[in-house]
Amino acid sequence: MSSPISETKVRILQACLKLLVASEGKDVRMSDIAKEAGVSRQALYLHFATRVDLLIATTLYLDEVKGSDDRLVPSRTATSGLERLDAFVEAWANYIPEVYPVGKALLVMKDTDEAAATAWNKRMQDMREGCEAAVLALKKDGQLNTNLNEDKATDILWTLLSIRNWEQLTRDCGWSQAEYAKTLKALARKILLNESP
Amino acid sequence: MSSPISETKVRILQACLKLLVASEGKDVRMSDIAKEAGVSRQALYLHFATRVDLLIATTLYLDEVKGSDDRLVPSRTATSGLERLDAFVEAWANYIPEVYPVGKALLVMKDTDEAAATAWNKRMQDMREGCEAAVLALKKDGQLNTNLNEDKATDILWTLLSIRNWEQLTRDCGWSQAEYAKTLKALARKILLNESP
DNA sequence: CCTTTTACTTGACACGGTGTCAATTGACAT
DNA sequence: ATGTCAATTGACACCGTGTCAAGTAAAAGG
Numbered sequence: 004m005s006s007p008i009s010e011t012k013v014r015i016l017q018a019c020l021k022l023l024v025a026s027e028g029k030d031v032r033m034s035d036i037a038k039e040a041g042v043s044r045q046a047l048y049l050h051f052a053t054r055v056d057l058l059i060a061t062t063l064y065l066d067e068v069k070g071s072d073d074r075l076v077p078s079r080t081a082t083s084g085l086e087r088l089d090a091f092v093e094a095w096a097n098y099i100p101e102v103y104p105v106g107k108a109l110l111v112m113k114d115t116d117e118a119a120a121t122a123w124n125k126r127m128q129d130m131r132e133g134c135e136a137a138v139l140a141l142k143k144d145g146q147l148n149t150n151l152n153e154d155k156a157t158d159i160l161w162t163l164l165s166i167r168n169w170e171q172l173t174r175d176c177g178w179s180q181a182e183y184a185k186t187l188k189a190l191a192r193k194i195l196l197n198e199s200p
Numbered sequence: 201m202s203s204p205i206s207e208t209k210v211r212i213l214q215a216c217l218k219l220l221v222a223s224e225g226k227d228v229r230m231s232d233i234a235k236e237a238g239v240s241r242q243a244l245y246l247h248f249a250t251r252v253d254l255l256i257a258t259t260l261y262l263d264e265v266k267g268s269d270d271r272l273v274p275s276r277t278a279t280s281g282l283e284r285l286d287a288f289v290e291a292w293a294n295y296i297p298e299v300y301p302v303g304k305a306l307l308v309m310k311d312t313d314e315a316a317a318t319a320w321n322k323r324m325q326d327m328r329e330g331c332e333a334a335v336l337a338l339k340k341d342g343q344l345n346t347n348l349n350e351d352k353a354t355d356i357l358w359t360l361l362s363i364r365n366w367e368q369l370t371r372d373c374g375w376s377q378a379e380y381a382k383t384l385k386a387l388a389r390k391i392l393l394n395e396s397p
Numbered sequence: 398c399c400t401t402t403t404a405c406t407t408g409a410c411a412c413g414g415t416g417t418c419a420a421t422t423g424a425c426a427t
Numbered sequence: 428a429t430g431t432c433a434a435t436t437g438a439c440a441c442c443g444t445g446t447c448a449a450g451t452a453a454a455a456g457g
Contacts, residue, residue: 011433029312032414043435045417054415107311114308115226124372150386158373159387167364175321176355189347190356194390208404229443240406242446251444 012050016064028107059122084140091137096184134160212237213261225304256319281337288334293381331357
């Protein structure tokens with residue numbers, strides 16, 4: 004908890020971020036990042052032990068830049084369970100495209116790199132907490148579909164909102180971001196809520 | 201269309217299959233496969249141009265072995281749209297675990313290899329046709345949710361049934377295969393069908 | 398029977414990308 | 428001046444894929 008974040012370290016993170024965004028998370032080599040940061044390739048290893056470490060650090064840096072925490076405020080301050088669900092889905096849906104490029108880089112490594120998988124899972128676990136909170140709020144209001152217990156409802160919402168689903172719907176299916184957000188809100192309601200009384 | 205499939209070619213495919221299944225689709229090198237097949241590494245390249253080519257061929261070989269075509273018969277012979285939807289979801293749900301290990305190997309490459317992406321997309325496109333057929337059958341019966349047009353309904357069903365969702369639910373969430381199949385059938389109905397009249 | 402063809406082996410090598418190491422430079426502090 | 432810190436330079440090891448050339452062994456065919 005300290006190390007006042009050396010100046011070049013930040014330059015490296017910025018360079019990495021820039022390249023990832025530009026390439027949508029694909030094919031960014033250490034040497035590319037070094038060049039972009041105006042620094043030698045070896046300097047990267049002075050600040051980050053491995054490529055995956057750098058990638059992880061970049062996601063954290065991005066969160067910091069974007070102020071990701073503030074994003075969930077409306078969902079946490081929502082009064083009814085339904086409002087909370089809507090707010091959460093909306094917030095997450097709009098968060099995805101902002102972090103996608105750098106998230107994607109980690110996502111790609113997840114299948115082959117232990118550290119990447121761990122870091123990614125942690126992030127997804129955090130997001131899952133949002134799902135759980137929304138589900139619990141619904142339950143409290145007696146609006147949770149009676150066929151679903153909290154865990155299962157959370158599992159489903161969590162899966163529904165996965166980055167890969169967003170990827171498939173917006174990329175492969177050509178949905179606009181607005182369409183995605185709107186449809187997922189509707190879907191979440193339809194699945195989680197009780198039949199209309 | 202010919203080349204009576206040399207004997208060693210089959211041995212290679214079997215070896216590849218075996219290793220992929222054993223490793224759940226991870227970390228299978230050309231040299232491993234060669235060793236398993238009792239053949240030199242270079243022999244692989246005599247039969248398959250690249251590793252991805254071999255992987256693709258292995259998926260086709262697996263289909264052949266499993267008789268994947270027969271699997272969709274019940275869904276195609278279903279009379280009502282609802283039956284068809286159920287049968288399709290059921291068939292696909294039970295198909296996934298059988299092809300997962302070898303599919304996973306392709307899936308991993310998809311993000312970085314052009315040929316792998318193309319092959320994978322083709323497979324998923326085939327599966328999408330099943331989704332579309334089910335949706336159209338529902339529509340014909342007047343049971344398709346009136347908020348959804350055919351394309352959108354197909355997009356949703358297709359995404360819902362993705363391998364990555366199966367992966368997340370059965371691996372990360374710990375669902376059993378039976379639970380997965382049952383829940384996805386319910387979900388598909390809930391999303392695609394009209395509100396109960 | 399000898400020759401060609403075919404399938405496979407052997408061993409060496411290039412390439413790309415990550416990660417390591419040792420020696421060097423330059424700036425700033427004391 | 429001296430030491431230290433951050434960065435540079437260039438070389439190198441490692442791994443896995445893919446390539447190449449030369450050799451072997453057995454079947455095919457005159």
